[in-house]
Amino acid sequence: MANMRRFGVFAAVAASSALLLAACSSSGDDKNNNSATNGGNGSQDDAVTITWWHNATADPGLAFWQTVADEFEALHPNVTVKVEAIQNEDLQRTRIPVALQSGEAPDLFQQWGGGEMVAQVADGYLKDLTGLVDDDVARLGGSVAPWQVDGKTYGLPYQFGPEGIWYRPSLFEQAGITGTPATLSDLSADVQKLKDAGIEPIAVGAADGWPAAHWWYNFALQSCPTDVMQSANSSLDFSDACWTTAGEKLQEFINTQPFNTGFAATSAQQGATSSAGLVANGNAAMELMGQWNMSVMTGLVDDVDGLLADLSWFPFPSIDGAKGDPTAMLGGGDGFSCSAGAPDACVDLLKYITSDDVLSRFAAEVGGIPSAPAAQSAVADPTLKTIADFMGKSNYLQLWLDTSYGPTVGGAMNDAIIQLFAGNAAPADIPAAMTAAAAQQ
Amino acid sequence: MTVNREASGGETGLAGGAQAPSAGPDATRAEAVKSHKSRHWGEITLFTGPALVIFATFVILPVILAGYVSFFHWDGGGDLGKFVGLENYRDVLHDSVFLKSMRNNAFIVVMSLVIQGPLALGVALLMNRKLRFRAAFRTMIFVPYVVSEVIAGAMWRLILDQRGILNSALLQLGIFDKPADAIGWLSDTKIVMWTLMFVLTWKYVGLAIILFLAGLQGVPDEVLEAAAIDGASWWQVQRRITIPLLGPTIRVWMFLSIIGSIQLFDMARLLTNNGAPFDTTYTMAMFVIDRAVRMRQYGYATAAAVVLFVISLVAALLFMRFVMRRDNETEGGAV
Numbered sequence: 201m202a203n204m205r206r207f208g209v210f211a212a213v214a215a216s217s218a219l220l221l222a223a224c225s226s227s228g229d230d231k232n233n234n235s236a237t238n239g240g241n242g243s244q245d246d247a248v249t250i251t252w253w254h255n256a257t258a259d260p261g262l263a264f265w266q267t268v269a270d271e272f273e274a275l276h277p278n279v280t281v282k283v284e285a286i287q288n289e290d291l292q293r294t295r296i297p298v299a300l301q302s303g304e305a306p307d308l309f310q311q312w313g314g315g316e317m318v319a320q321v322a323d324g325y326l327k328d329l330t331g332l333v334d335d336d337v338a339r340l341g342g343s344v345a346p347w348q349v350d351g352k353t354y355g356l357p358y359q360f361g362p363e364g365i366w367y368r369p370s371l372f373e374q375a376g377i378t379g380t381p382a383t384l385s386d387l388s389a390d391v392q393k394l395k396d397a398g399i400e401p402i403a404v405g406a407a408d409g410w411p412a413a414h415w416w417y418n419f420a421l422q423s424c425p426t427d428v429m430q431s432a433n434s435s436l437d438f439s440d441a442c443w444t445t446a447g448e449k450l451q452e453f454i455n456t457q458p459f460n461t462g463f464a465a466t467s468a469q470q471g472a473t474s475s476a477g478l479v480a481n482g483n484a485a486m487e488l489m490g491q492w493n494m495s496v497m498t499g500l501v502d503d504v505d506g507l508l509a510d511l512s513w514f515p516f517p518s519i520d521g522a523k524g525d526p527t528a529m530l531g532g533g534d535g536f537s538c539s540a541g542a543p544d545a546c547v548d549l550l551k552y553i554t555s556d557d558v559l560s561r562f563a564a565e566v567g568g569i570p571s572a573p574a575a576q577s578a579v580a581d582p583t584l585k586t587i588a589d590f591m592g593k594s595n596y597l598q599l600w601l602d603t604s605y606g607p608t609v610g611g612a613m614n615d616a617i618i619q620l621f622a623g624n625a626a627p628a629d630i631p632a633a634m635t636a637a638a639a640q641q
Numbered sequence: 642m643t644v645n646r647e648a649s650g651g652e653t654g655l656a657g658g659a660q661a662p663s664a665g666p667d668a669t670r671a672e673a674v675k676s677h678k679s680r681h682w683g684e685i686t687l688f689t690g691p692a693l694v695i696f697a698t699f700v701i702l703p704v705i706l707a708g709y710v711s712f713f714h715w716d717g718g719g720d721l722g723k724f725v726g727l728e729n730y731r732d733v734l735h736d737s738v739f740l741k742s743m744r745n746n747a748f749i750v751v752m753s754l755v756i757q758g759p760l761a762l763g764v765a766l767l768m769n770r771k772l773r774f775r776a777a778f779r780t781m782i783f784v785p786y787v788v789s790e791v792i793a794g795a796m797w798r799l800i801l802d803q804r805g806i807l808n809s810a811l812l813q814l815g816i817f818d819k820p821a822d823a824i825g826w827l828s829d830t831k832i833v834m835w836t837l838m839f840v841l842t843w844k845y846v847g848l849a850i851i852l853f854l855a856g857l858q859g860v861p862d863e864v865l866e867a868a869a870i871d872g873a874s875w876w877q878v879q880r881r882i883t884i885p886l887l888g889p890t891i892r893v894w895m896f897l898s899i900i901g902s903i904q905l906f907d908m909a910r911l912l913t914n915n916g917a918p919f920d921t922t923y924t925m926a927m928f929v930i931d932r933a934v935r936m937r938q939y940g941y942a943t944a945a946a947v948v949l950f951v952i953s954l955v956a957a958l959l960f961m962r963f964v965m966r967r968d969n970e971t972e973g974g975a976v
Contacts, residue, residue, distance in 0.1 A: 293934045297717055319937070323719030400821060407917035461821040462803030462828030464918030473804045482805070483820070607718070611936030616740070622830075622919035639715070640938070 228420040240396050248545045251306040255288040255534070255546055258499045259361045262564050263339045272552050277544045289408075291317075298526045300325045311355040313346030314536060315606025317530035319538075326354045331546050344600050347535050356554045360533030361491030361569035362591050363414065366516040371399050371485040380514035384422075384453070387517045391458040395487050400460045401572040403484035404474035405468030410602060411475060412463075412481065413509065413614040413622050414488055414530070416630065418516045419453075422524040426596045429528070433604050436638040438631040441452035442523055447620055447627025449519060454621060455631055460484050464622070469496050476500060480507055488516070490532065491587055494567050513583045515590050528596040533571060605634070612637035661701045678965045681896055704950070711944040729944035739945060742916075742923040743952075747832070749924070750902040754895060760842070761849030762891070765961070768850070768878055769857045779851070786847040796910025801826040801912075814817070825849065827913060827933050830921045837922050840912055846900070849894050856890030889968040903953050925949045 226328040235292070252269065256262050262285050269281040286295055291310055299305045300320065311317060313337075330352045337344050337353055345440035347355035357544060367380070372390070375397035380389040384540050394401040406412040421429060424442035432438060460478055462468060467474045480497035487493065497511065498504045536553065538546040559575035562568065567581055579585050591597070599603050602610030616633035619625035693845050711729055713721040730814035733739050768778060786795065800806045806822035828837045868878050884891075910916075915931070916923030929949060930964055933942035 295939070297934065301718055313818075319718060321717060373811065407914035410787065422863045461823075462825045465803065465825065465828035465833070466831070467914050471799075478804075544829060607935065607937040609932075612880075618919060624919065641716075 201350075203282055204479050204497040218605075227419045237571065242323045247278050247280070248543050249282060250308060250543065250546055250549060251282045251284065252536075253286055253291060253306045253309040254536070255310050256293050256566075256624060257285045258285055258495075264562060264566050268558055272549050275552075276548065277543065279549075281549065285439060300539070307542035308536050308538055308549055311347065311535045311537035312532065312603050313355065313357070314487050314532075315610065316603065317347065317354060317537070318349055319606060321349045321352075321354055325540055325544070327540050327542055329353045329355070329547060329550075333551060336551055337541060339574070340555070340571050342556065343533060343572055345478070346533070346603070347537075355537035356550055357418045357533040357535035357571040358554055358559060359568040360383050360571045360596065361493070362515070362529035362531035362597065363488060363490040363588055364513050364587065364590070365420075365486050365488050366479060366493050366497075366511060366513050367486040368479060368510055369512050370461035370510045371482065375399055375485070380512075382517045383517050383519045384449070388453065388456055388458075391456060395457075400478065400484040400552070402458045402486045402488070403460045403466065403478040405475035406459075406618065407465050408468045409614045409618055411468045411489070412598075413584070413602065414538050415453075416446060416450050416620070417530050418488070419450045419519070420529055420601070421528050421598055422446075422516070422519040422522045422526070423449060425523045426525050426528060428486060429524075429598055431598070433599070434603060436634070436641075438634045438638075439481065442629045443634075444629045445522075447520075447630050451620060451627055456523070472500055474500070489531065491569050491584065492534075492612075494581065496581065498567070508581070508583075511583060513586055525595050527594045528598065529591065530598050530600060532600040532629035535571075605638075606641070608641050609637045681954065688692065692909050707943050707947055710940055711947050712940075713940040715940040715943075716940040717933065724930045725764060725940070729941050729947070733941065733945045733948060734874075736793070738923065739918060739925070739928050739948075740922060742928045744901055745923060746905065746925050748834065749838070749841070749905055750899055753841060753898050753902045756842050757846045757849050758891070758895070759897065761853055761894075762887075763885070764846075765850050765853035765857060767793075769854060779854070782850050783847040784846050786851075788844075790908040791911055793844055794908040795841070797843075798827070798912050798914075801836060801840075802814075803828055828918050830918055831920060833913065833921050837909060839903075839906070844908065845898070849898070852890055852894050853887060856887045857892075860886045889965075891967050892968060896957070896965065899956055899960065902955055903949070903956060925952075 208302040212330060252265075254261075255266055256265055265285070266283055267333075269283045271280055273279055292312065296305075296309055299309075300323070305325065317326070333356060336356060340356065343357050343360035344353065347353060347357055371394070374376075375390070375393040377390050377393050381390050391401040395621035404411050404415065420443060423446040424432075424440060428440045428442060460475070460483075463475075466478075468477050468512055472481055475484070475487050476489070476493060476496045477500045479487045480500045489496075489593045494511070499509060501507050515529065518524075529620060536550055538550060548590055554572065556572050556574045558573045559570035562573055563570045563584075564580055567590070569579060570576055570585055579588055597603070602614055604610075605613065613630065616625055616630040617628055620627065705711050710721065712724060712726055714723045714725050714729075715721045764782070768775060772778070798805070802808070803823060803825055804820050805826075807826065808817070809822065811817055812823060825832065827833055864882055864886075865878060867884055873881070904926055909922060909924055909928075910927055913922040916927050925945065926949065929942050929946045930946060931942075932938045938940065
């Protein structure tokens with residue numbers, strides 16, 4: 201029995217030391233954040249520290265934002281900018297919500313706009329920038345809309361772009377494909393040619409959920425009339441039959457098995473075996489993804505120039521006889537918001553980040569489509585130029601559906617779509633799940 | 642014990658009696674007992690107070706708050722929102738995803754016991770014999786348990802991925818022709834649960850072995866010698882003496898294993914990318930985190946967390962009551 205007690209002691213010591221370690225490490229983090237977020241609206245000459253959380257955890261974005269912060273510090277000697285790069289999903293789902301809820305929010309932080317920002321505004325977490333950035337809003341144009349609620353501005357985007365299909369021209373050539381598919385039936389034909397040539401046609405990071413869901417978003421955008429899409433953003437009404445049609449068309453497409461082997465466990469951006477990695481390394485031919493994909497892919501290969509010389513883009517194909525606008529595009533962007541208690545210097549920093557000069561350099565050095573039209577001429581990469589051109593010709597630009605509908609409806613939608621990919625759900629289950637989630641909100 | 646304490650208290654009282662000459666010996670004694678008792682309680686407060694305060698603040702209070710939050714449609718920001726009573730509980734118990742994760746946890750509980758128990762017992766019995774490099778073997782077996790869950794999960798993911806290290810090696814050996822034919826250790830819905838069980842066994846069997854080895858030290862040599870003198874074979878000794886005497890240790894390990902399996906989260910999340918493919922390896926803890934931080938349904942997620950807590954508590958109490966009762970009684974009697 202003495203042994204029994206010894207195990208007890210052993211287990212207790214082990215458990216409590218584990219707890220202590222966990223507690224220590226997390227409290228260490230907190231301390232850093234506390235000292236950094238001491239807010240306050242000091243006068244111009246008081247020393248001010250601004251914390252800035254962004255999602256560019258890899259170069260070139262990581263180095264670029266640090267340069268911008270250094271430049272801002274040089275222009276404003278009393279301001280210290282503490283930059284922290286945090287992995288995108290951690291940042292969006294855990295770090296920012298917890299920081300906002302705890303009242304220790306970073307001053308300037310990543311903002312994706314849409315339904316999620318509407319909730320943050322309702323809880324009084326964000327600084328109202330209306331009146332402070334009016335000239336910037338006018339300069340940036342329509343891309344600011346997702347960062348506005350009821351005519352008030354709560355953030356500014358630095359990049360905005362539509363999604364489409366990224367592909368490797370050399371693999372298309374190898375499979376005997378000429379040109380890019382304009383319609384869904386063209387795409388299906390190309391998928392078959394790639395399969396016949398022994399090439400994995402389309403990579404999708406279904407394990408992360410949203411990359412697979414984006415396929416349905418595009419099918420919905422092509423299947424639903426523009427006014428239905430537009431009104432659903434605010435009404436969350438998914439009763440139109442087109443929401444089911446989208447799933448039926450997608451189901452037909454999934455049944456042709458166009459996706460990479462093991463796509464159900466493939467992540468989107470992490471490592472060479474992620475969907476971006478598969479395309480970047482020539483293991484798969486296509487991937488549906490936003491305009492940021494180029495910077496993700498270049499981070500996953502050694503030979504960046506070789507990749508860029510053999511990487512291209514085409515917009516999502518239209519669906520024959522569908523009710524949607526064939527030129528309609530899904531898109532979104534990245535911006536920053538200042539938290540409610542942030543010093544005025546935060547707004548100055550945000551204005552500096554979204555200035556034409558900084559965004560021109562962003563376009564040239566990081567790669568991406570800057571939100572400022574004046575900076576778009578600095579887009580050097582031919583692929584990104586193509587994307588910007590198509591965006592200019594599009595009649596309707598819809599914000600990512602999950603961002604637009606907010607986390608609750610968006611999450612239920614993405615989960616239901618994944619089950620359609622798994623073959624466990626019917627096309628009608630998706631709008632049903634969205635309607636149920638909307639009622640729960 | 643009580644008698645001793647009073648006796649010593651009485652002595653102190655007599656010695657201090659000089660300070661209160663008017664009081665009778667009985668009164669002095671009572672006072673002394675009282676002062677001793679207050680010192681006794683003072684000590685208890687001093688030593689357990691801080692621990693109790695921390696426990697109450699970081700364990701009891703959050704549990705109560707969780708119970709409170711679970712009655713609201715809270716989105717994780719601002720005020721708690723609409724009061725909905727038991728609606729969250731009703732919904733979560735009808736949520737097919739939650740029910741599926743519950744079944745997954747049940748599978749993990751059972752398979753952990755069935756796979757790890759006999760395996761650990763066998764290894765422990767073998768390693769309890771005189772063996773060269775015994776210390777080195779013990780260390781090796783315990784290493785996976787010491788490795789951080791996150792690192793273990795990420796490592797096995799790199800190995801078991803569709804184009805991971807294992808499939809690449811098999812491809813090099815000519816077992817498959819092309820990556821697309823390789824085995825989907827983590828992507829095939831029929832295989833992935835067993836892959837998870839393999840990694841869980843790799844990670845946690847070391848703890849069971851170390852516990853069993855420690856328990857084996859407590860088996861008295863006299864009994865073993867007596868059995869040897871009576872001509873019992875090695876197998877008979879193990880079956881009739883060692884394993885029964887190891888019973889309490891096995892039951893403690895089962896208890897730890899069951900609770901750990903019910904609450905499985907971090908390593909499985911890393912290994913299978915949050916329950917992929919298609920929620921095949923989704924666990925209840927993942928459900929809680931997912932509903933809260935991804936879908937911002939904090940009230941709903943908290944209700945699920947309370948259900949998870951109740952399941953753990955009931956499992957623990959039932960196990961204590963029916964399986965570990967014997968051990969506890971023996972211990973009580975011995976003291």
